[in-house]
Each structure stands twice: as structure tokens, then as C-alpha cells.
Amino acid sequence: MKTTAGFGVFRTTQISDEDGTRRLRINQADKHVIIAAAVIEAALFGMTKWTSMSGDVLRVEAENRTVCYRVGEYQPERHGHVAERIDYRTRTGIMAE
Numbered sequence: 592m593k594t595t596a597g598f599g600v601f602r603t604t605q606i607s608d609e610d611g612t613r614r615l616r617i618n619q620a621d622k623h624v625i626i627a628a629a630v631i632e633a634a635l636f637g638m639t640k641w642t643s644m645s646g647d648v649l650r651v652e653a654e655n656r657t658v659c660y661r662v663g664e665y666q667p668e669r670h671g672h673v674a675e676r677i678d679y680r681t682r683t684g685i686m687a688e
Contacts, residue, residue, distance in 0.1 A: 598623050601658075626671050628672065
């Protein structure tokens with residue numbers, strides 16, 4: 592995801608092992624990002640094993656960490672939703688850097 596004015600980056604790497612196993616690593620998870628509408632849709636419909644949605648919370652579970660974002664309003668000009676990283680254990684508050 593590219594940085595958009597006022598927003599950070601959520602960047603992952605998908606790794607394919609020799610045996611065909613696929614793994615996900617979270618490389619960067621800034622506090623305020625734009626989450627692509629396609630990512631939200633994939634989480635809602637269970638299209639990936641790493642993402643899930645519960646209410647307005649998107650949860651991404653990777654091999655190195657778990658990150659949750661509270662998903663906000665859709666911004667059509669950016670084709671995504673404003674999202675704010677929250678503590679995945681309590682699902683409240685912004686985590687400190």
C-alpha cells in the first residue's frame with residue numbers, strides 16, 4: 592500500500608516455502624493507514640487465512656505478529672477505508688510506537 596498524505600503504510604510479505612506452504616510476515620504497520628476495499632472484502636468473506644473481521648475491527652495474524660485496525664469511513668477517491676491501529680488484546684486504544 593502506498594503512503595497517502597497523512598497516512599502511513601501497512602506492508603506485508605507472503606512467503607512460499609518449497610513444500611508449498613504459504614506464510615505471511617508483517618513488515619510495517621503504521622498507526623493510521625488506508626486499507627484497500629479489496630482487503631476488507633477478502634476478510635469479510637474469509638478469502639484469506641490471515642485476515643478476519645469482527646464488527647469494524649480487521650485482524651491480521653502473521654507469523655511474526657498480530658495487528659488489528661479499527662476500520663472507519665470509506666474514501667472513494669482512495670478506494671479504501673481510513674483505519675487506526677488498536678491493541679489486538681483489548682481492541683481499544685491506539686498502541687504506542
